Amino acid sequence: MRYRTLPHGGEQIGVIGLGSSVVGQQRERDIMETVRTAVELGVNYFDLAAGHGACFPAYGKALADCRKDVYLQIHFGADYTTGEYGWTTDLEAIKRSIGWQLEKLKTDYIDFGFIHCLDERSDVEAYEKSGALQYLLDMAAQGAVRHIGLSSHNPDTVHRVLDMGIVDMLMFSINPMYDYGQGEYAMGSDGERQALYRRCEAEGVGIAVMKPFNAGQLLDARRSPFQTALTPAQCIQYALDKPGVLTVLPGAANLDELRRNLAWLDASAEERDYSVIASLTPEESRGRCVYCNHCAPCPAGLNVGLINKYYDLAAAGDPLAAEHYKTLAKTAADCVGCGHCDSRCPFHVEQSARMKEIANYFS
Ligand code: SF4
Ligand code: SF4
Structure with a gap:
């Protein structure tokens, strides 16, 4: 593994981490095996905006003897009351969910407590008004949350929260599709998105990258807007080249996908070369x-x-x-x-x- 340093704090974060949105209802022992193998291969950064609540007890067991060696991103606003993932800004639901997540993860602290998935300025207002933001700030003041983060797809919303000066880590959707104006989360122009990455770098806000393959679309020649299949190594290199980026968090539903993601570590410069995306360069970015x-x-x-x-x-x-x-x-x-x-x-x-x-x- 290679590591990059979090500017505010100095933590060494593996450049490839593990997302959990693909965790559905896999067997607990399979989730545990993927997480354990990831740790053995040097992964130390785990996002827990999980696709299903089944993730939490499995991670808790898998990380029981190495909790202090890993960093967990936990989302204040991801709700697992029904078992499935749900989004909320309701304070009581957030408190209940965070308590439940900590219990299942067998931990009493959160490395990165995230303001979860705000894509509109009105979401930010709702998050403040409900008391959710203050709850997160209070936990940080008590030391139970070590860093505050934000997850969002929208540069405009991110700027609004960065202006508060409380965020050490941003989880943002970066891949060549979105930067080039293609797909559901292609929010902001390429120029606006690049300016956001530069702002993060300048202000010492690390970026953890979500959706690096856009749920596999970029890896499929029939569905990719580039009309060719990119490889995970190309997508990961693309994200790692952006200013501010510390880690890329592809999901892995099983060991094969985990190894596929980590193959970037041994890939040659030619295998990481993503210049094929130039065919869709927007006019403003030529x-x-x-x-x-x-x-x-x-x-x-x-x-x-x-x-x-x-x-x-x-x-x-x-x-x-x-x-x-x-x-x-x-x-x-x-x-x-x-x-x-x-x-x-x-x-x-x-x-x-x-x-x-x-x-x-x-x-
Ligand atoms: S013009 Fe030649 S020397 Fe200058 S940066 Fe390009 S390749 Fe290098
Ligand atoms: S190939 Fe073009 S875009 Fe890539 S580093 Fe060289 S000059 Fe920059």
Whole structure:
């Protein structure tokens, strides 16, 4: 496993975690086997916006002897009264559900307590008005919740909550479909979505990625808007290239799916290369670097994707990005203008010209 650091807290979080929305009514021992194997393979970050309440007792048993080694995202607003997942902003329902979840998970603390799935500004108001937000803040003040998070699909709603200054982690739906305006949760334009990722990076808010495969649609050539099947490794790499992203949380209904997801760790650069998505680049995003490094290798040894990422972040006002840029062994000033990247870039970035712009900016 590889790990990235949570800016507010310093926790080391595995870049591939485990989502639980696909957990239905699998047998308890099968859920436990998947979770145990994930831990053995280095997964330490688990989202618990589960598809079914059966998840909780199984996770509680599977993690009983390693609870302190893992991080759990628990959602204040996910209700399992009926056994199935339900969404609520009702305070009493949330209290009851959190108490039940903690009991089944055999734990008395929550690593990441999430404001759950708010996609409209009116949802935020309802969440505040019901007292749910205050309940979460009180648990954080008591130390029972160690970090506050937010899950949402809508950049506008996320900005509203980020403005409160209470969130350390955002769970957001990121995949090339949504960023390119395709699908139910393609909320906000590509430019607005990229600006949100940059804001998170600049403010030290980590992003945990949900729906990286859009429930398998991207892995199916017949249903993918790219008219080709992407692999899990390509989707995971796409998400990990976005500013602010710490971890990607694909679900795994069984051991095969878990191993399929973790195959990213051993995949080659070619296997992770997702430049095939360029065929659907929206007009507003043509010529914008997506940090994919499909243009590598640069004969002068520049990491083109990383240089562009630091530049975009710095230009958006992130002072740390400028510091990171200065530590690079090769910067835009080392570009020899050979044009190799221009000819290789499927996203129509005029990179050699951009390198001059970047060198000027940082000088
Ligand atoms: S210039 Fe093009 S190919 Fe190179 S990292 Fe940027 S988007 Fe990818
Ligand atoms: S133009 Fe500059 S950044 Fe692009 S491949 Fe050549 S040396 Fe590298």
